[in-house]
Structure formats: structure tokens, C-alpha cells
Amino acid sequence: xxxxxxxxxxxxxxxxxxxxxxxxxxxxxxxxxxxxxxxxxxxxxxxxxxxxxxxxxxxxxxxxxxxxxxxxxxxxxxxxxxxxxxxxxxxxxxxxxxxxxxxxxxxxxxxxxxxxxxxxxxxxxxxxxxxxxxxxxxxxxxxxxxxxxxxxxxxxxxxxxxxxxxxxxxxxxxxxxxxxxxxxxxxxxxxxxxxxxxxxxxxxxxxxxxxxxxxxxxxxxxxxxxxxxxxxxxxxxxxxxxxxxxxxxxxxxxxxxxxxxxxxxxxxxxxxxxxxxxxxxxxxxxxxxxxxxxxxxxxxxxxxxxxxxxxxxxxxxxxxxxxxxxxxxxxxxxxxxxxxxxxxxxxxxxxxxxxxxxxxxxxxxxxxxxxxxxxxxxxxxxxxxxxxxxxxxxxxxxxxxxxxxxxxxxxxxxxxxxxxxxxxxxxxxxxxxxxxxxxxxxxxxxxxxxxxxxxxxxxxxxxxxxxxxxxxxxxxxx
Numbered sequence: 279x280x281x282x283x284x285x286x287x288x289x290x291x292x293x294x295x296x297x298x299x300x301x302x303x304x305x306x307x308x309x310x311x312x313x314x315x316x317x318x319x320x321x322x323x324x325x326x327x328x329x330x331x332x333x334x335x336x337x338x339x340x341x342x343x344x345x346x347x348x349x350x351x352x353x354x355x356x357x358x359x360x361x362x363x364x365x366x367x368x369x370x371x372x373x374x375x376x377x378x379x380x381x382x383x384x385x386x387x388x389x390x391x392x393x394x395x396x397x398x399x400x401x402x403x404x405x406x407x408x409x410x411x412x413x414x415x416x417x418x419x420x421x422x423x424x425x426x427x428x429x430x431x432x433x434x435x436x437x438x439x440x441x442x443x444x445x446x447x448x449x450x451x452x453x454x455x456x457x458x459x460x461x462x463x464x465x466x467x468x469x470x471x472x473x474x475x476x477x478x479x480x481x482x483x484x485x486x487x488x489x490x491x492x493x494x495x496x497x498x499x500x501x502x503x504x505x506x507x508x509x510x511x512x513x514x515x516x517x518x519x520x521x522x523x524x525x526x527x528x529x530x531x532x533x534x535x536x537x538x539x540x541x542x543x544x545x546x547x548x549x550x551x552x553x554x555x556x557x558x559x560x561x562x563x564x565x566x567x568x569x570x571x572x573x574x575x576x577x578x579x580x581x582x583x584x585x586x587x588x589x590x591x592x593x594x595x596x597x598x599x600x601x602x603x604x605x606x607x608x609x610x611x612x613x614x615x616x617x618x619x620x621x622x623x624x625x626x627x628x629x630x631x632x633x634x635x636x637x638x639x640x641x642x643x644x645x646x647x648x649x650x651x652x653x654x655x656x657x658x659x660x661x662x663x664x665x666x667x668x669x670x671x672x673x674x675x676x677x678x679x680x681x682x683x684x685x686x687x688x689x690x691x692x693x694x695x696x697x698x699x700x701x702x703x704x705x706x707x708x709x710x711x712x713x714x715x716x717x718x719x720x721x722x723x724x725x726x727x728x729x730x731x732x733x734x735x736x737x738x739x740x741x742x743x744x745x746x747x748x749x750x751x752x753x754x755x756x
Contacts, residue, residue, distance in 0.1 A: 303460035306338060315367065316340050320461055322389070322454045325445055334442065336454055337393035338386045339366045345379035349491070350462045351744065352384045352455065356473025356497070356727075358448075359627030361385075361392040372730050374741050381744070384462060388478070389454060390439075390446040391626045397442060399435040399625045402618055409612055409624070412555065413570045414648075414660040424667060425641050432671035435629055444673060446626070447633040452482040456489060466491035466688075468744060472727045473497045473701055476692070477634075480709060483684035490684070492747050494740055496693040497727035500705035501682050502712060505635045505666055506647045511702050513655035513662040519580040519699030520544060520657060522724050527590055534594035547576065547657050550596060559601025567601025567608075573661050575604030578611045580699040581726040628668055636677045638669035685714045689749045691740065693728045695721045710752075717749040721756050728756075 304320060311317035320336040323329045339362075340350070351373075355365035365372075366385025373383060387394035400408065408427055415421035436443055455478070459467045468491045471479040476495035483490050500508065524543035527533040535543040551569050559567035567575070575592060579585035592603035608614075613621035632638065639647065644667055651659030684690065690713050694706025703720075710718035721728035721736050728736045735756030743749050 303463075304457060306461050308340070311339065313367070314341060316342065320386070320454075320458055322457050324441060326450060326453045332441070334389060334395040336386055336389060336395075336458065337363055338384065338458065339363045340385075341366065341369055341378070341383040343378070343380060343382050347382065348380045348745065349382070349464045349468055350384045350459075351377065351381035352386070352458065352462075352467060352469045354385075354388075354469075354471040354475030354478055356471070356475045357391070357623060357627050358388070358474045358630035359391055359623035359625075360474070361387050361621070361623070363387050363393060374737060376741050377744060381468065382462070384458070386455075386458060388446075388451040388626075388630075390442060390622075390629055392622065395442060396622045397435060397439050397446065397626045397629045398622050399431060399438055399629075402620050404434075405620050405624065406614070406618070409574075409608075410566070410568045410571055412568065413573075413664050414555070414652075415664070416555070421641070421645065424664065428667040429671045431628070431668045432632075435625065436673065439629075443629060444633075446629050447676065447678070448478055448481050448630065449485070449676075449678060451478055451630075452485055455482055456486050459489065464491075465489075468492045470494045470729070470740075470744070471496065472729070474499060474630075476701075476709065477501060480682045480684065480690075480713060481678075483687045483690060483713065484682040487684050487687035490687040490690065492688065492744050493690045494693065494729065494744065495690065495706075495709065496729050496740075497698055497701040498692050498694060498706040498709040499701060500708045501678070502708060505631075505669070506639060506644075506663070509663045509666060510647070510651050510654060510659070511705065512700060513651050513659040515702035516577060516580060516658040516662070516699045517544070517655040518697055518702070519724065520547065520576075522697050523580060523586050523589060526586060530590070532587070532590055532594070534590055534597055544657055547593075550593070551657065554596075554601070559596055559599055559604070561600070561602045561605045563602070563605065565605060567596075567605045570661070571608045572596065572601055572604050573658065574608035574611050575601070575606070577658065577699075578607040582731075583724040631666065632669035632672035633675050634678060635666070635669045635672075636675045638666065638672065641667065641670060644670065682709075682712055683714050684716075687713070687715050688747065689715045689717055691719060691743050691749050692716050693719050693721065693736065693740070695723055695725060695728045695731075697724045698726055700726045717752045719750055719754050719756070 306318035308316040324332040362385035369383040390397040476498040521540040524540040555569040579589035613623040648663040651663040692710040710716035
């Protein structure tokens with residue numbers, strides 16, 4: 279997940295001497311695209327090391343500021359593979375009136391994603407089969423099947439996107455973002471990134487510290503840990519979130535567990551998945567709900583505390599053998615529409631993840647890591663760890679920056695949620711420490727990311743920082 283920058287130096291001969299002149303920033307030709315939004319395309323180099331070579335296009339959208347404009351606020355929803363175009367479309371419900379008055383809200387699909395020269399590897403039927411495959415192999419034949427499917431996935435991506443695939447890292451996307459900043463006419467970047475978007479923002483700050491105006495990094499990833507450690511931490515994060523859900527669930531009459539404690543509820547969940555591994559659940563669509571799909575369906579509602587009642591309903595139906603609701607949640611997470619078509623978020627997300635993993639583990643190393651992960655996080659550990667197996671068969675990736683210090687950058691605000699299922703709180707602590715100008719703001723709550731989650735305290739601090747560039751006191755809690 280890493281990127282580079284577009285600069286074409288023009289060599290002009292004057293009085294027999296060559297002199298380099300910086301090029302004018304790229305321009306954006308905006309056109310109306312409905313609901314007060316404007317859309318444009320930004321041309322960027324395929325390979326930032328060769329700015330005069332082949333170019334690709336980045337899809338951009340903006341909602342113009344409604345009042346006393348400060349500049350642009352570039353936003354990213356995470357993923358990797360999440361569409362910044364779709365995210366910006368939700369800005370009226372996601373961002374405060376104050377922010378929408380003062381900033382143009384700008385979203386973009388990073389290279390390889392959505393409407394921006396996308397990565398596409400498999401047919402919809404092939405992708406359905408891959409996602410539903412047993413991803414927690416218990417036997418050697420199951421492991422061999424998963425290994426072959428992962429290899430086929432990687433080879434399909436290389437065959438369909440041979441030019442783009444080596445250039446979809448986060449470093450490349452961060453360099454694209456600097457070209458976008460310049461094309462927007464902003465001297466410095468104002469940015470809100472969530473989840474994976476924090477890695478994109480931190481990488482930008484590291485590459486262009488003098489171009490930082492204000493960066494909010496919400497639900498941070500930790501760039502200093504290995505991919506296996508990241509997956510292990512994330513699996514533990516989902517278990518922590520599930521315990522919090524189970525504790526709340528056990529106080530309600532609609533709770534599907536017969537247990538009296540969160541730990542026993544976790545055991546019931548593990549047993550449900552074991553049964554599904556042997557005998558998939560049925561669904562009203564006719565699609566079998568395999569263990570992998572049931573796991574995805576259980577993970578999805580953990581992202582948002584408001585979805586906990588829906589998870590209880592899904593699990594109650596699953597206990598009766600009906601996986602329809604779990605399947606619906608799984609489809610939501612992987613970008614599958616009702617007609618069976620997929621967005622490219624799964625494929626682009628894998629491509630970016632693998633591009634950011636310079637030393638992927640071997641299958642045998644991943645098997646050992648999955649066994650340890652299952653001990654540390656019995657419900658989700660093995661599944662989360664095996665999810666990166668395609669990277670084992672990916673083209674070699676460049677080494678990312680060793681440490682993202684962003685030395686010399688303006689103050690950067692890092693948000694961490696105590697019981698965040700997908701980006702554990704300690705990652706935000708770590709990133710705030712790594713960034714030379716990082717300030718940590720803590721949300722004592724549940725769910726994935728904090729801004730816009732219902733905490734007036736968090737939202738007030740973030741809005742004040744974006745507008746005034748003044749951070750709260752480091753270590754402030756809401």
C-alpha cells in the first residue's frame with residue numbers, strides 16, 4: 279500500500295544552458311454529477327519514477343463548500359479498496375454542517391479501486407467461489423485447496439492487470455494524493471482518513487511533511503508491525519468486540535445464547551462455526567452459507583454498535599440452520615450486490631495489501647501462524663490469518679518506508695477507539711508515538727472508528743482541529 283509522485287521537469291535551452299522548470303499542476307475539469315456534486319478525472323503517472331511515461335486516471339468527486347471556504351478536505355474511507363467516491367456521496371450525513379460550510383469535501387478512488395483504472399481479477403462467479411471457500415483448513419486436502427485457489431487468484435490478477443499491479447501500493451496512492459492536492463489549488467493538504475485511510479495519510483505526511491495542513495487519522499493502522507502481527511492483533515480485536523457485544527446481548531431477552539457469560543457465548547459462536555464448516559447453513563437465496571460466509575456475516579455487525587441487535591437476530595436464525603441474514607451481512611462486507619455482481623473492493627484490497635507486504639509468509643509459516651492465532655482468538659483467529667495467503671504468490675513488492683516519522687509535519691490528530699474490532703486501540707497509540715507531531719485522542723467506546731459515531735466530544739475536537747489546526751491536549755479521552 280505505498281506510492282510515488284508526478285513531476286515532469288521541462289528542459290528548456292536558454293543561451294545554450296539547460297534549466298529545469300517545475301511543471302504547472304494538473305487541472306481538473308469539473309462537471310455536474312448530481313445532488314450538488316461535481317466530478318472530474320485526474321491524470322497521474324502509472325509509474326511515478328517515470329513521470330513522462332504512461333498515465334492512468336483517478337476518479338475524483340467534490341461537494342463545494344457552502345459558506346466561508348477554507349479549502350478542500352480530502353477524505354478516504356479505508357479498506358484498502360474502499361471507494362472514496364461513494365464515501366464522499368455520504369458526506370451530508372457523515373460530516374458536520376460546520377465542516378461542510380468551510381471545506382469542499384473531496385473524495386477519490388485510489389488507483390486500482392472502483393472508477394480509477396480498476397484492478398479486476400475474477401468473474402463474479404469465480405469471486406463468489408473464492409470468498410465461500412473453506413478459509414480455515416483443518417486437513418491437508420483443505421489446505422491444498424485453499425493454497426491452489428489463492429495461487430489462482432494471484433495469477434488471475436497478474437494476467438488481467440499486468441501493468442497496473444506493480445504500482446498500486448500505498449506509497450503510489452499517497453503520491454497521487456499530492457498531485458490531487460495541487461490540482462485542487464491547495465497549498466497544503468487537509469485530510470480525514472479512516473482505518474486503512476490512516477496508513478495512506480501517514481504515508482503522505484512522511485513523504486510530504488511540508489505539505490500537511492491538518493490530518494485526522496481515525497482508527498489507525500500500525501505501519502511498524504509485520505503483516506502476521508497485524509492480522510493477529512486484528513483477530514484479537516474482533517474477539518474483544520465480540521465479547522463486548524456478548525456482554526450486552528446477555529442482558530437482553532432476545533439474545534440467542536444460552537450461556538450466562540461472554541466467554542461461554544464465544545464458545546457457542548465457535549461451535550456454530552464448526553457445525554457450519556461440516557454442514558453449511560441454508561439461505562432463502564439458495565446459496566449455501568459456508569463457514570467462511572458465516573464468519574464474514576458475524577464480523578460485519580461488529581463494526582458498528584448499532585448493528586448489534588441485527589447480529590443477535592442473525593445468530594438466532596443461524597442456530598436454527600437459516601443463514602440468510604448472515605449471508606446478507608457477508609455480501610455487504612465484500613461488495614456483492616443483489617444481482618450477484620461485485621464491486622472490485624475485494625480484488626483491489628488484496629492487490630494493495632499484497633503490494634504493501636514485501637515479505638509475505640510461506641504457506642507453512644502461515645499455517646503455523648494460523649494455529650497460534652486460533653489459540654489467541656478462537657472464533658476469528660484462523661480465518662483472519664489465512665486471509666492473506668494470496669500475497670504468498672504475488673509479484674515481489676518494494677520495501678515500504680521503515681518508519682513513518684513525518685518529521686517536520688504540522689500537528690497530526692490520531693483517533694483511537696478502545697474496543698475497535700478492526701483496528702485495535704494499541705495501533706492508534708503506536709502510530710501517534712511514531713509520528714513526530716502525532717497527538718492521540720481516545721474514544722472510550724465500541725465500533726470501528728470514532729468520528730461521526732455519535733460522540734459529541736470526539737466530533738467537536740475533530741471539527742475544531744480541522745478548522746483551526748489546534749489539536750486537543752495529547753491523551754484527551756472522550
